[in-house]
Amino acid sequence: MYVSRLLLESLRSPRPRSCKQGIAASPQVSLRYFIHTFGCQMNAHDSERMAEVLRTHGATQASTLEDADLIVFNTCSVREKAEQKLRSEVGKLLPLKRARPDLVIAIAGCVAQQEGERLLKSIRHVDLVIGPDNLAELPALVVAHQAGAPPAVRTVFDLDNPEFLQAAPEPGTVPASVLVTTMKGCDERCSFCIVPTTRGPERYRPSSAIVDEIAQWVAAGALEVTLLGQTVDSYRDPCLAPPSSDDPDETQFPTLLRLIASKVPGLARLRYTSPHPRHATESLARTHGDLDVLAHHVHLPVQSGSDRVLRRMIRRYTRQEYIERTTRLRRFRPGLTLSTDIIVGFAGETDQDFAETLSLIAEIGFTSLFAFKYSPRPGTPALRLGDDVPEAVKSERLARLFELSEAQQRAHLQSLVGTTQTVLIEGPSKSGNMVQGRTQRNEIVHIGEARHLAHLAHGLVEVRIERANKHSLVAYSVANSETKPHRFLPLLQERQS
Numbered sequence: 001m002y003v004s005r006l007l008l009e010s011l012r013s014p015r016p017r018s019c020k021q022g023i024a025a026s027p028q029v030s031l032r033y034f035i036h037t038f039g040c041q042m043n044a045h046d047s048e049r050m051a052e053v054l055r056t057h058g059a060t061q062a063s064t065l066e067d068a069d070l071i072v073f074n075t076c077s078v079r080e081k082a083e084q085k086l087r088s089e090v091g092k093l094l095p096l097k098r099a100r101p102d103l104v105i106a107i108a109g110c111v112a113q114q115e116g117e118r119l120l121k122s123i124r125h126v127d128l129v130i131g132p133d134n135l136a137e138l139p140a141l142v143v144a145h146q147a148g149a150p151p152a153v154r155t156v157f158d159l160d161n162p163e164f165l166q167a168a169p170e171p172g173t174v175p176a177s178v179l180v181t182t183m184k185g186c187d188e189r190c191s192f193c194i195v196p197t198t199r200g201p202e203r204y205r206p207s208s209a210i211v212d213e214i215a216q217w218v219a220a221g222a223l224e225v226t227l228l229g230q231t232v233d234s235y236r237d238p239c240l241a242p243p244s245s246d247d248p249d250e251t252q253f254p255t256l257l258r259l260i261a262s263k264v265p266g267l268a269r270l271r272y273t274s275p276h277p278r279h280a281t282e283s284l285a286r287t288h289g290d291l292d293v294l295a296h297h298v299h300l301p302v303q304s305g306s307d308r309v310l311r312r313m314i315r316r317y318t319r320q321e322y323i324e325r326t327t328r329l330r331r332f333r334p335g336l337t338l339s340t341d342i343i344v345g346f347a348g349e350t351d352q353d354f355a356e357t358l359s360l361i362a363e364i365g366f367t368s369l370f371a372f373k374y375s376p377r378p379g380t381p382a383l384r385l386g387d388d389v390p391e392a393v394k395s396e397r398l399a400r401l402f403e404l405s406e407a408q409q410r411a412h413l414q415s416l417v418g419t420t421q422t423v424l425i426e427g428p429s430k431s432g433n434m435v436q437g438r439t440q441r442n443e444i445v446h447i448g449e450a451r452h453l454a455h456l457a458h459g460l461v462e463v464r465i466e467r468a469n470k471h472s473l474v475a476y477s478v479a480n481s482e483t484k485p486h487r488f489l490p491l492l493q494e495r496q497s
């Protein structure tokens with residue numbers, strides 16, 4: 001496959017450490033765009049940056065798909081379902097395209113990178129196929145297409161001069177919590193995963209650019225930043241000398257966290273996702289102990305509790321190492337909560353392997369988790385291992401796993417009833433008469449009597465937890481409580497002063 005060959009060639013080259021930040025120059029476009037996003041946080045974040053690129057070049061957002069002149073599907077190929085859904089959604093556009101031949105349909109993201117030219121051949125009404133590293137070129141490709149250029153594929157990794165689209169926060173419009181990219185690509189070779197093929201090798205953003213973007217978000221009103229990377233804790237600053245081979249720190253991620261904390265004191269909360277357990281070093285654990293701004297929660301994907309399965313997945317840590325690393329994180333930051341990702345029914349997973357996953361979930365005491373049934377993906381090394389766990393067994397294991405994790409989550413949430421928590425408000429809850437936010441440890445909290453909170457578009461408040469739901473907590477406004485006066489703490493201002 002062309003992309004794989006390109007990737008292999010790139011991996012044989014020295015790791016790109018460019019300190020330069022390239023931005024493609026593009027012409028103005030006058031159109032209405034609609035972006036449909038599939039998949040992970042990374043894709044959601046790419047879609048936001050793509051929208052910014054289009055707006056910067058004169059485009060405006062369409063309110064519906066039918067109103068748009070450009071429809072972009074930002075795709076995910078990690079799970080089979082997302083890819084099937086993409087094909088079905090694009091298929092539905094055929095009548096619209098026939099009625100409006102000038103409508104531009106683009107497929108971006110991981111499926112675009114993986115399938116390239118094949119997408120143009122298999123879905124004839126698609127005009128553009130654009131990989132995750134080429135999003136900044138979208139306006140130019142659209143202009144060329146509107147001027148009569150044939151359907152085009154642009155899926156080239158920016159290995160020499162990695163480009164990170166810089167956000168442009170507008171004061172008054174920013175959410176409480178934002179994502180900031182620190183790196184792209186992945187150098188791990190997990191046997192089930194297509195990401196190293198679709199996103200390329202690891203490339204890192206200079207720490208100065210990361211700090212600068214965070215400072216801009218905070219100045220515009222954001223309170224919380226989540227650092228984003230496929231293996232976010234493997235970060236190395238391309239503008240610094242790499243750590244020496246005998247440096248126990250191994251990565252420069254803890255240094256980055258400390259730099260952000262010192263350079264952006266107005267930041268209320270800092271999170272990161274997703275770390276790889278291999279890089280959860282002692283230095284990272286120590287940083288959790290030292291920095292109050294770091295959330296007391298880590299989402300650390302484990303995938304399985306069985307060493308045999310972990311080896312087949314090429315995860316490069318053992319169950320025991322995972323336990324030691326999480327224990328160390330909690331030693332430096334007592335009370336830290338952990339969540340994780342689990343794949344159920346991976347090739348060759350026996351009842352015993354699955355029992356070990358359940359026992360690990362109980363031993364670590366994850367407070368929440370994401371779990372999925374294994375589905376082999378084209379182009380991944382695990383394809384040769386087959387898919388020998390019957391669908392019914394996968395479903396049964398998934399149900400047992402959720403039963404355990406939900407019981408743990410319920411018990412954890414119940415233990416917080418009656419406590420006082422600092423909540424970072426993110427906005428109104430779905431019901432409309434409450435606001436919703438998260439604690440330091442990532443528990444979701446719905447705060448009642450929203451009229452008392454109306455002046456807080458988002459902010460940090462201290463509340464008393466009144467009740468636990470299945471997946472969240474309820475905290476009534478303390479002002480209405482007989483037991484304690486209401487306390488909206490201007491915590492952020494205190495921290496800033």
Ligand code: SF4
Pocket residue numbers: 186187188189190193194195196230231276
């Ligand atoms: S660490 Fe493994 S699972 Fe995560 S993106 Fe890289 S290869 Fe995929």
